[in-house]
Amino acid sequence: MATINYLTTIQFGFGELKAIAAGLEDLKVSRPLIVTDRGLAATDIVEQLRAAAPALGNAAIFADTPTNPTEEAVEAALAVYRENGCDSLVAIGGGSPIDLAKGVALLAGHDGPLETYAAILGGIPKITAKVAPVIAVPTTAGTGSEVGRAALITLKDGRKLGFISGHLIPKLAICDPELTLGLPAGLTAATGMDAVTHCIETYLSPRDNPVAESIALDGLKRAVAHIERAVADGSDREARKEMLMAALQGGLTFQKGLGAVHALSHPLGGLKDVSLHHGTLNAVLLPAVLRFNAPSAEAKYAEIRRTLGLAPDADLAAWIAGLTARLGLPATLTQMGVPRSVIPAIAEAATKDHSSASNPRQASAADYASMLEASFG
Numbered sequence: 001m002a003t004i005n006y007l008t009t010i011q012f013g014f015g016e017l018k019a020i021a022a023g024l025e026d027l028k029v030s031r032p033l034i035v036t037d038r039g040l041a042a043t044d045i046v047e048q049l050r051a052a053a054p055a056l057g058n059a060a061i062f063a064d065t066p067t068n069p070t071e072e073a074v075e076a077a078l079a080v081y082r083e084n085g086c087d088s089l090v091a092i093g094g095g096s097p098i099d100l101a102k103g104v105a106l107l108a109g110h111d112g113p114l115e116t117y118a119a120i121l122g123g124i125p126k127i128t129a130k131v132a133p134v135i136a137v138p139t140t141a142g143t144g145s146e147v148g149r150a151a152l153i154t155l156k157d158g159r160k161l162g163f164i165s166g167h168l169i170p171k172l173a174i175c176d177p178e179l180t181l182g183l184p185a186g187l188t189a190a191t192g193m194d195a196v197t198h199c200i201e202t203y204l205s206p207r208d209n210p211v212a213e214s215i216a217l218d219g220l221k222r223a224v225a226h227i228e229r230a231v232a233d234g235s236d237r238e239a240r241k242e243m244l245m246a247a248l249q250g251g252l253t254f255q256k257g258l259g260a261v262h263a264l265s266h267p268l269g270g271l272k273d274v275s276l277h278h279g280t281l282n283a284v285l286l287p288a289v290l291r292f293n294a295p296s297a298e299a300k301y302a303e304i305r306r307t308l309g310l311a312p313d314a315d316l317a318a319w320i321a322g323l324t325a326r327l328g329l330p331a332t333l334t335q336m337g338v339p340r341s342v343i344p345a346i347a348e349a350a351t352k353d354h355s356s357a358s359n360p361r362q363a364s365a366a367d368y369a370s371m372l373e374a375s376f377g
């Protein structure tokens with residue numbers, strides 16, 4: 001167990017869910033809205049949460065978080081928040097409930113519409129300390145959203161946009177590996193590859209932040225050492241703990257910015273006709289992006305190879321593709337059911353995504369289209 005104060009307060013360790021009672025008291029809030037999804041609401045995890053603090057016993061709940069959070073869902077949850085006179089949010093689940101809660105927290109203290117606050121539309125300085133307090137309790141090991149300053153939300157017109165502000169960082173993150181023990185193998189693999197991608201992309205980002213870089217490399221090392229164990233045996237407590245730490249570390253380095261993988265997976269995740277898992281998308285896109293970025297980040301690729309214990313001439317992209325295959329994840333966008341017809345629109349959207357600016361090699365729409373082509377197999 002450890003208390004870490006870097007960006008925000010984190011309670012990490014088996015059984016730490018109980019820390020939520022003191023967390024609510026410290027924040028001086030008493031009427032939280034629980035935000036989760038239908039899958040989790042059907043398990044006993046929400047009951048465990050309710051039992052962990054008096055204020056949560058009969059707290060209002062919003063359990064209709066979609067696979068990828070939408071503006072409609074933010075508005076629906078905000079209505080529940082207001083009807084119940086809530087003063088805070090407790091998000092429990094993967095990245096989607098946590099991002100949704102951030103959206104609700106934003107609009108609870110700021111006038112809409114949501115679009116006003118999108119990073120790409122100049123919204124960052126409009127987000128103030130009026131954001132309602134959020135406590136995040138991840139039940140997957142991947143998103144890092146529990147310590148991240150961003151929320152990714154699909155607007156009514158289909159654009160999946162980033163909302164970014166230090167005010168959106170949850171006031172408390174409770175990382176209890178106990179809650180990840182029941183995560184199915186497929187989701188363990190997909191969310192784990194999201195963590196791997198966060199560590200790689202933030203490390204490769206050209207922004208100067210050696211502290212974040214060392215966290216990213218350590219998180220990467222931890223993730224690749226334990227992801228196969230966690231997928232093979234979900235009850236492996238050591239592997240679960242290490243994966244949750246790696247995911248947290250990925251989130252702690254977001255401040256450096258992500259890269260082309262996320263610039264592509266954000267608009268793909270916003271597609272209306274096909275529901276695509278963010279982590280799986282990242283795993284599929286990562287090899288093509290690594291090949292594209294290679295000429296612009298040679299020294300960092302060498303450091304990643306050293307960190308992973310690979311030979312100096314190892315093909316990093318091929319190694320990642322091999323890992324993804326061993327985890328049983330799809331190898332191509334075709335296997336995920338993405339139609340090739342989306343290539344031009346997604347390539348164009350990627351150039352406008354906030355993550356594109358911190359990719360180590362500048363990518364045009366044509367470059368993004370090539371990376372997509374390669375990812376279709």
Ligand SMILES: [Zn+2]
Nearest residue numbers: 143194198278
């Ligand atoms: Zn991600």
